[in-house]
Amino acid sequence: MAFRSEILIKLDKKGRVLLPAAFRDELPADDRGAFVLYHSPTIPGLVNGNSRAGFDAMLDRLRAEALGPKGSLKVALDDEAFDPAGYLSAGARTVSLEPDGRFTMPAEFVQTLDATDGVMLVGKVEKFQLWNPARWQARRDAEREKMAAFVRGLSGGDA
Amino acid sequence: MAFRSEILIKLDKKGRVLLPAAFRDELPADDRGAFVLYHSPTIPGLVNGNSRAGFDAMLDRLRAEALGPKGSLKVALDDEAFDPAGYLSAGARTVSLEPDGRFTMPAEFVQTLDATDGVMLVGKVEKFQLWNPARWQARRDAEREKMAAFVRGLSGGDA
């Protein structure tokens, strides 16, 4: 249960996108009919995806760690208090998969991705990301640099 | 559980490669049906391989070391922060083994290896590597030099 690989998928003229088999297989076996898309809280043009269970688990951890044990009660009552989990939920949508593994990309996400004819699906272990292909290209190059620097910085000597 | 030996395996016209019996036997007994291929983070033309468990264990250690104990929540949310485990995951693919021990090499890896008709499988203890045979030849010569120098430099007296 870990999302891997990067796959370029077509966005057809009807707004449909295929969730690749490699990703579908990572969804919980008892809940393959739908998953969650949500806006990245830190990168404007990025959309994240996860199984419903995975997304919910993240929200739970968020509330537990960010608000403490009494957080959920407070958040249920105090509309003034900022609730990060609520914020993410507002920007999230449950999308259902067609029997053939495709889903209709909600217009709002097409817009933030600025996607025209393709979407890059990228596995990030416990979630996956949807990128504009061109933007992913740039991002990937930057990450390669950071990875090289990270490896160089590992203690243990340069041998 | 340690990968050893170097074995030259054919890449047939259908893109299939045999995972040698010596390597298959090193996969966990309860998960022999698939393993993970991933791009080397430091050497451009090199592909690494490991069992799913071995790869996942490496990602866990990576995150523990790179992010500290509280990092998991941050990494789940902050798409801007660099996540080495996520980087490796994006460049990884789970490949399933056929009953006869072969697997189809994903085109992306064939390309980075620049493999035409053969792949050199090299055991590196807790993982293995897939090399272009010619490049491995050069690499091996270089390593032989380094090994000799390393042993010469070992403390413990000149006997």
Next chain:
DNA sequence: GGGTTTCCCATGGTATCCCATTGTATCCCG
């Protein structure tokens, strides 16, 4: 009722399954 969404069918390409072949270890047996 026009545009959208969902379902279904079609198609090309790839991957998977299965069967076959060859060579090399290993085994058995007197």
Next chain:
DNA sequence: CGGGATACAATGGGATACCATGGGAAACCC
């Protein structure tokens, strides 16, 4: 211990199943 029998490893190839994608038609919805 020799010799054949056997098992398995490595490879090739045909047939089938599945993946990714396009498009038509029915269902839907203010």
